Amino acid sequence: MAKTINLAVIGYGFMGKAHTNAYLQAQHFFKHDHKINLKVICGRNEENAKAFAETWGYDDVETDWRKVIERDDIDAVDICTPNNSHREIALACAKAGKMILCEKPLALDGTEGEEMVAAVEASGVPNLVWYNYRFLPAVTHAKNIVAAGELGQVFHYRSNFLQDWTISEDLPQGGAALWRLDAKTAGSGVTGDLLAHCIDLARWINGDIVSVSAMTETFIKERVHQETGEKTAVTIDDACAFICRFENGSTSIFESTRYARGHKALFTFEINGRDKSLAWDLHDLNRLDYFDHGVPSDRRGWSNIHCSDGDHPYAGNFWVPGLCLGYEHSFVGAVHEFLSHLDDPSAEKRFADFKDALGTQYVCDAVLESAKTKQWVDVKRV
Numbered sequence: 001m002a003k004t005i006n007l008a009v010i011g012y013g014f015m016g017k018a019h020t021n022a023y024l025q026a027q028h029f030f031k032h033d034h035k036i037n038l039k040v041i042c043g044r045n046e047e048n049a050k051a052f053a054e055t056w057g058y059d060d061v062e063t064d065w066r067k068v069i070e071r072d073d074i075d076a077v078d079i080c081t082p083n084n085s086h087r088e089i090a091l092a093c094a095k096a097g098k099m100i101l102c103e104k105p106l107a108l109d110g111t112e113g114e115e116m117v118a119a120v121e122a123s124g125v126p127n128l129v130w131y132n133y134r135f136l137p138a139v140t141h142a143k144n145i146v147a148a149g150e151l152g153q154v155f156h157y158r159s160n161f162l163q164d165w166t167i168s169e170d171l172p173q174g175g176a177a178l179w180r181l182d183a184k185t186a187g188s189g190v191t192g193d194l195l196a197h198c199i200d201l202a203r204w205i206n207g208d209i210v211s212v213s214a215m216t217e218t219f220i221k222e223r224v225h226q227e228t229g230e231k232t233a234v235t236i237d238d239a240c241a242f243i244c245r246f247e248n249g250s251t252s253i254f255e256s257t258r259y260a261r262g263h264k265a266l267f268t269f270e271i272n273g274r275d276k277s278l279a280w281d282l283h284d285l286n287r288l289d290y291f292d293h294g295v296p297s298d299r300r301g302w303s304n305i306h307c308s309d310g311d312h313p314y315a316g317n318f319w320v321p322g323l324c325l326g327y328e329h330s331f332v333g334a335v336h337e338f339l340s341h342l343d344d345p346s347a348e349k350r351f352a353d354f355k356d357a358l359g360t361q362y363v364c365d366a367v368l369e370s371a372k373t374k375q376w377v378d379v380k381r382v
């Protein structure tokens with residue numbers, strides 16, 4: 001019989017919903033020796049938390065996350081709150097011996113992240129950070145093709161994450177809806193919010209990043225703060241671009257902005273090897289673009305693999321060949337990988353744990369430092 005994990009989710013916003021859906025779906029589409037029970041949803045507004053519990057099937061509601069951690073009937077805690085709360089909640093969970101699934105970025109900076117890694121290592125609790133894009137079939141397929149050495153020597157990696165939702169000067173900063181624009185809560189702007197995803201995939205697919213040279217820009221210098229009503233300086237990076245070197249000798253360029261008019265969430269990566277190239281973008285997330293230099297030159301060209309067949313990663317667990325998966329399946333895959341690792345801790349860990357996510361945090365820190373000092377910065381290694 002499957003072992004039940006009683007789970008508490010803290011925060012019922014965007015990610016609270018995406019994760020809850022994933023816990024339910026992972027258990028419908030994959031088989032595990034561990035089973036998640038949606039025990040507690042925690043949010044500060046009791047009425048909203050109760051409504052969420054009713055919609056999604058949680059047994060119980062709490063309004064203070066500390067109470068959640070005091071409960072003996074909770075085995076695992078999922079942290080779906082803004083970035084400045086990750087550290088405190090995770091440290092308390094580790095101390096109480098609860099498994100932790102924490103949203104990205106791991107922390108506000110590497111110093112906080114180191115404390116969190118030390119805490120989970122000391123307590124030995126299983127831990128995951130939600131770098132969920134890894135688990136889209138086309139992305140995992142790319143990872144597997146590169147890991148098999150099919151590209152030959154890798155020369156280049158490039159990645160973008162482009163949005164356009166903060167262009168208006170009238171948009172305030174801070175508060176419940178716009179905490180991403182307030183560096184005190186978010187830690188940084190696009191670097192921790194968007195580039196962190198690009199960096200995680202890059203490190204997973206192409207290995208460690210060793211040095212970076214970056215620039216950032218804040219286009220709108222002052223915005224009204226939601227909490228005070230005062231116009232105050234904007235301290236996040238609205239845009240960030242950096243070049244970097246990987247440990248395998250490849251060079252790279254990354255860009256992220258919330259000012260690319262026309263782009264809602266254009267997350268892309270491309271990797272160029274001696275023998276093959278691969279490219280992917282979130283707007284067409286089931287497809288992996290593939291170029292094979294081994295094909296005779298009169299037939300050679302980019303092809304487009306629809307990663308929906310039974311032999312593509314994860315796809316066979318869902319529908320029949322040709323039918324699409326969506327954004328939500330990236331979270332389903334993360335839950336599946338976490339449960340698989342609980343089932344068999346000796347199996348390869350496909351998800352980012354705290355230590356792995358600290359590596360990404362170090363790259364973000366180096367990027368921000370380089371932008372500030374206008375110098376190349378060596379990335380601290382985990």
Ligand SMILES: NC(=O)c1ccc[n+]([C@@H]2O[C@H](COP(=O)([O-])OP(=O)(O)OC[C@H]3O[C@@H](n4cnc5c(N)ncnc54)[C@H](O)[C@@H]3O)[C@@H](O)[C@H]2O)c1
Pocket residue numbers: 010011012013014015016042043044065080081082083085103104105130131132176177193
């Ligand atoms: N993996 C991804 O692709 C992805 C996407 C979006 C957000 N995120 C990350 O997820 C986290 C949450 O982002 P979101 O978009 O869901 O934000 P959100 O604003 O939609 O939701 C945050 C929730 O946390 C609650 N909250 C805040 N402080 C709390 C506290 N002390 N106790 C209980 N609840 C509290 C808020 O009320 C809200 O319900 C952030 O760290 C963010 O970076 C990750």
